[in-house]
Amino acid sequence: MARKTATPRAAKKTAPATPPPCEPCEGSGQVAITVRVGRKRRPVGQQDGICLTCFGTGQADS
Numbered sequence: 001m002a003r004k005t006a007t008p009r010a011a012k013k014t015a016p017a018t019p020p021p022c023e024p025c026e027g028s029g030q031v032a033i034t035v036r037v038g039r040k041r042r043p044v045g046q047q048d049g050i051c052l053t054c055f056g057t058g059q060a061d062s
Contacts, residue, residue: 019059025051027058 021027033049036042050056 022054
């Protein structure tokens with residue numbers, strides 16, 4: 001008796017899910033970092049810095 005071969009089935013194609021935005025930077029990829037100066041380390045202002053949670057991509061890890 002001849003052996004049956006399996007027929008390949010078409011895989012279902014779904015769109016990749018978009019990851020949610022990063023919470024600390026709210027999806028922008030940048031966060032405000034306080035600049036401190038002097039011996040007493042008093043704050044004088046803020047500057048933009050890269051978000052260390054998402055490394056600037058703005059998307060949260062799964």
